[in-house]
Amino acid sequence: MLIYTIKRALLATLVALTVSMLTFGLLHLSSDPAVALAGEDATEEDIQMVRVDYGFDKPLPVQYLAWLTKALQGDLGTSFYFNIPVSKLLQQRLPVTLTLGACSLVFAILSAVPLGVLAAMRPNTKLDRFCLTLAVSAQAMPAFWFGLMLIVVFCLWFPLLPVSGSDTWQHFVMPTIVVGTNAMPAIMRLTRTGMLDVLATDYIRTARAKGLRPKTVLLKHALRNAVIPVIAVIGVQAGYMMGGSVIIETVFGLNGLGLLAYESIMYFDLACMEAVVLLLCFVFIITTFAADIMNAWLDPRIRIG
Amino acid sequence: MTVLLEVENLTVDIPLAAGDLHAVRGVDFTVKKGETLGIVGESGCGKSITSFAIMNLLPQSAVRNSRRLVFDGQALDELSEEQLSDIRGNKMSMIFQEPMTSLNPSYTIGEQLIETLLRHRKAARREAVERAVFLLEKVGITAAASRLKQYPHQLSGGLRQRVMIAMALMCGPEMIIADEPTTALDVTIQAQILNLLAGIQSEFQMGQILITHDLGVIASVAHRVAVMYAGQFVETGSVAEVFETPMHPYTQGLLACIPIPGKTKRGSFLGSIPGKVPTLIGDQTGCSFANRCAYVKEACLLKNVPMNSIGSVRSYRCILSSEVCYQNAREAACS
Numbered sequence: 225m226l227i228y229t230i231k232r233a234l235l236a237t238l239v240a241l242t243v244s245m246l247t248f249g250l251l252h253l254s255s256d257p258a259v260a261l262a263g264e265d266a267t268e269e270d271i272q273m274v275r276v277d278y279g280f281d282k283p284l285p286v287q288y289l290a291w292l293t294k295a296l297q298g299d300l301g302t303s304f305y306f307n308i309p310v311s312k313l314l315q316q317r318l319p320v321t322l323t324l325g326a327c328s329l330v331f332a333i334l335s336a337v338p339l340g341v342l343a344a345m346r347p348n349t350k351l352d353r354f355c356l357t358l359a360v361s362a363q364a365m366p367a368f369w370f371g372l373m374l375i376v377v378f379c380l381w382f383p384l385l386p387v388s389g390s391d392t393w394q395h396f397v398m399p400t401i402v403v404g405t406n407a408m409p410a411i412m413r414l415t416r417t418g419m420l421d422v423l424a425t426d427y428i429r430t431a432r433a434k435g436l437r438p439k440t441v442l443l444k445h446a447l448r449n450a451v452i453p454v455i456a457v458i459g460v461q462a463g464y465m466m467g468g469s470v471i472i473e474t475v476f477g478l479n480g481l482g483l484l485a486y487e488s489i490m491y492f493d494l495a496c497m498e499a500v501v502l503l504l505c506f507v508f509i510i511t512t513f514a515a516d517i518m519n520a521w522l523d524p525r526i527r528i529g
Numbered sequence: 530m531t532v533l534l535e536v537e538n539l540t541v542d543i544p545l546a547a548g549d550l551h552a553v554r555g556v557d558f559t560v561k562k563g564e565t566l567g568i569v570g571e572s573g574c575g576k577s578i579t580s581f582a583i584m585n586l587l588p589q590s591a592v593r594n595s596r597r598l599v600f601d602g603q604a605l606d607e608l609s610e611e612q613l614s615d616i617r618g619n620k621m622s623m624i625f626q627e628p629m630t631s632l633n634p635s636y637t638i639g640e641q642l643i644e645t646l647l648r649h650r651k652a653a654r655r656e657a658v659e660r661a662v663f664l665l666e667k668v669g670i671t672a673a674a675s676r677l678k679q680y681p682h683q684l685s686g687g688l689r690q691r692v693m694i695a696m697a698l699m700c701g702p703e704m705i706i707a708d709e710p711t712t713a714l715d716v717t718i719q720a721q722i723l724n725l726l727a728g729i730q731s732e733f734q735m736g737q738i739l740i741t742h743d744l745g746v747i748a749s750v751a752h753r754v755a756v757m758y759a760g761q762f763v764e765t766g767s768v769a770e771v772f773e774t775p776m777h778p779y780t781q782g783l784l785a786c787i788p789i790p791g792k793t794k795r796g797s798f799l800g801s802i803p804g805k806v807p808t809l810i811g812d813q814t815g816c817s818f819a820n821r822c823a824y825v826k827e828a829c830l831l832k833n834v835p836m837n838s839i840g841s842v843r844s845y846r847c848i849l850s851s852e853v854c855y856q857n858a859r860e861a862a863c864s
């Protein structure tokens with residue numbers, strides 16, 4: 225298990241490095257940062273000055289290494305637009321996004337897993353079809369549209385919840401529902417097929433032959449094995465949520481990383497853009513890594529090779 | 530000896546797209562305390578379905594019917610699922626064909642043994658652990674206490690089957706159903722497991738149903754035998770009698786297929802039964818063995834053949850008279 229964890233951690237680090245390289249390269253090549261920095265009515269000389277000042281004239285690999293060395297020391301540069309260190313900015317914004325992510329994940333799991341189990345218990349019945357319909361509609365619904373619909377219902381028709389901001393827990397209710405609903409179908413369908421597969425196995429027949437109660441058979445013997453593939457998908461979904469937060473945080477004006485990403489792109493705030501994209505990628509890498517480790521820990525065949 | 534299990538006219542139908550599959554077509558038998566009934570037949574003839582039907586562990590779509598299904602004085606077909614589960618693993622246990630997949634990969638051997646006892650008895654965990662260790666030793670597993678912490682994937686097939694046997698014994702059942710317990714194992718281990726089962730069965734005086742497709746297995750451990758073909762029993766009797774004078778042409782064919790040490794001459798022709806097993810889907814009239822039978826007559830195809838009884842424990846399903854069958858058996862043995 226230790227060796228497995230180390231291997232996975234090394235792999236995750238490698239992926240992280242590659243991603244940082246790609247992000248850096250793409251963002252620097254996509255347009256000339258010096259032009260954006262120098263402002264609208266800058267002369268050619270001004271631009272050249274900015275270029276030398278910020279080191280944009282150096283070869284890309286050299287710039288990357290310089291940036292990486294600083295980044296590893298916690299210095300991500302200063303935001304052009306907000307005019308404060310990017311690391312400070314991230315410190316303010318990350319908790320909001322992580323809170324939203326955690327709440328949505330819990331919401332998605334709590335709604336998807338029971339529904340998946342129920343559907344698997346009675347396959348091809350009305351109940352099963354109801355769950356499937358729910359999943360398909362949830363998947364087909366664009367997140368921003370669903371978000372706007374919620375705002376119409378809970379802010380305009382029945383003014384129960386605040387429209388935008390991130391100050392109180394009420395502000396998180398609608399975003400959580402939207403993001404959670406988006407992640408729910410994949411988890412539910414995998415739970416259902418996982419349960420169906422497991423319920424048909426020989427060891428479930430053994431459990432029944434031992435006289436175990438249906439509840440024990442279902443929850444102890446079946447679900448435990450059925451969630452193993454589900455956890456991997458939950459890890460990926462958690463990553464997608466981070467990406468999706470750009471849209472949702474903009475819709476609900478949540479002051480998180482997603483909104484920051486939007487703002488920094490709007491103003492071509494290069495240092496900030498780089499940091500946000502990287503951070504979102506890292507969160508993705510970390511959740512996937514965590515899912516891998518949890519999987520291994522749940523499955524004795526991996527835990528004890 | 531007291532009768533433990535009585536089965537009369539047991540049928541199992543599995544609805545399929547192509548029509549109803551009659552997996553078991555009217556099976557009758559009894560098992561007494563301390564007795565082993567062997568059920569033998571080719572793969573696909575309905576042996577497993579018969580055993581699942583007794584425990585009500587059939588696939589969800591399967592439909593079970595019976596005139597009588599009485600175990601230990603209780604009519605199994607009248608019990609609720611809850612009441613049935615009180616019997617399963619407690620008074621009646623089952624050992625399956627596939628030891629590699631019959632244990633839950635996520636729980637230790639110990640946990641899977643212990644939970645059976647804790648389900649049916651008011652016992653402390655410590656007592657359950659002691660019982661598990663005692664039974665693992667009983668089934669020939671060394672270092673039993675440390676095995677409790679192991680997971681199924683850490684054990685070989687033979688060891689897993691021993692664990693399954695120990696698990697079946699946790700509550701001291703009155704009856705054990707072993708469905709091809711050695712088919713998936715190496716030949717060298719098969720004999721060990723069979724001897725183990727036979728020893729345990731006689732030590733605890735349990736009733737046992739031993740299902741197999743191997744007549745040799747029946748000869749070595751069963752008291753009585755039922756030969757199954759296409760969802761029906763075609764011959765029943767004591768092992769000695771059936772092996773000495775098989776009445777049904779199918780049994781005669783089966784016995785001709787196995788070499789008997791001392792009797793079969795080296796290099797002599799080993800028989801096999803030509804033809805294919807009929808489909809079990811849809812209704813059919815006439816003897817189901819007719820298409821492969823050497824003695825087939827027109828009458829065989831016209832109506833279903835009932836069981837003929839000779840004495841109290843022997844019966845066979847053939848329109849030929851017992852004298853003719855005896856004659857055929859003797860000729861088959863000589864050739």
Ligand SMILES: Nc1ncnc2c1ncn2[C@@H]1O[C@H](COP(=O)(O)OP(=O)(O)O)[C@@H](O)[C@H]1O
Nearest residue numbers: 543552571572573574575576577578579588809
């Ligand atoms: N779950 C199932 N669905 C459909 N048909 C089945 C199922 N299980 C068994 N059968 C059919 O029932 C018949 C008897 O099967 P089985 O009792 O497993 O045979 P065996 O004597 O080898 O144990 C076979 O024809 C098999 O194809």
Ligand SMILES: [Mg+2]
Nearest residue numbers: 576577626709
């Ligand atoms: Mg079978």
